[in-house]
Amino acid sequence: xxxxxxxxxxxxxxxxxxxxxxxxxxxxxxxxxxxxxxxxxxxxxxxxxxxxxxxxxxxxxxxxxxxxxxxxxxxxxxxxxxxxxxxxxxxxxxxxxxxxxxxxxxxxxxxxxxxxxxxxxxxxxxxxxxxxxxxxxxxxxxxxxxxxxxxxxxxxxxxxxxxxx
Numbered sequence: 001x002x003x004x005x006x007x008x009x010x011x012x013x014x015x016x017x018x019x020x021x022x023x024x025x026x027x028x029x030x031x032x033x034x035x036x037x038x039x040x041x042x043x044x045x046x047x048x049x050x051x052x053x054x055x056x057x058x059x060x061x062x063x064x065x066x067x068x069x070x071x072x073x074x075x076x077x078x079x080x081x082x083x084x085x086x087x088x089x090x091x092x093x094x095x096x097x098x099x100x101x102x103x104x105x106x107x108x109x110x111x112x113x114x115x116x117x118x119x120x121x122x123x124x125x126x127x128x129x130x131x132x133x134x135x136x137x138x139x140x141x142x143x144x145x146x147x148x149x150x151x152x153x154x155x156x157x158x159x160x161x162x163x164x165x
Contacts, residue, residue, distance in 0.1 A: 003054040003083040010047040013080065014039060020107065022071040022100055039073040045146060046074060053142045054083055062087035063140045065133065065165065067117055067158055068148025069093060072104055079108040092133050093117060093148060094124065117161060121153030131157065133165050140165040 019037035066074050069091025078084045089110040096112050104110040116129040143162040
């Protein structure tokens with residue numbers, strides 16, 4: 001497929017993007033002098049990730065997973081791009097509210113999976129969360145992890161799951 005997401009095209013997409021309530025920063029947030037949302041604030045990182053991922057996608061059916069998907073910007077942007085409009089999209093991680101899970105399903109046809117991607121960090125050991133992504137081996141064409149690695153005690157399990165799926 002080797003789709004090239006240019007900076008010009010991505011900027012056009014960001015200008016037309018309608019952030020969800022999960023992505024919008026409050027007007028009282030002193031960090032910003034103009035109205036701001038997650039996709040706009042992180043536009044450079046999102047562009048690099050999407051451009052890089054889309055260049056590597058092969059033809060055929062696509063399954064894409066975002067580890068640590070909150071607040072949903074990457075997956076919502078992916079759904080709007082021509083090469084990934086028909087892809088199966090998943091988010092995997094912890095702490096997603098039922099409202100966020102429902103919103104992502106209704107808004108972008110994204111399934112949010114509850115998975116502990118950091119079992120080395122013992123804070124969730126007693127919760128009984130699954131530690132593997134419930135997708136078959138080698139079934140995913142692209143995995144993102146833009147909003148999670150810095151929160152992990154150890155990234156090794158996340159990396160092995162990304163490789164496995």
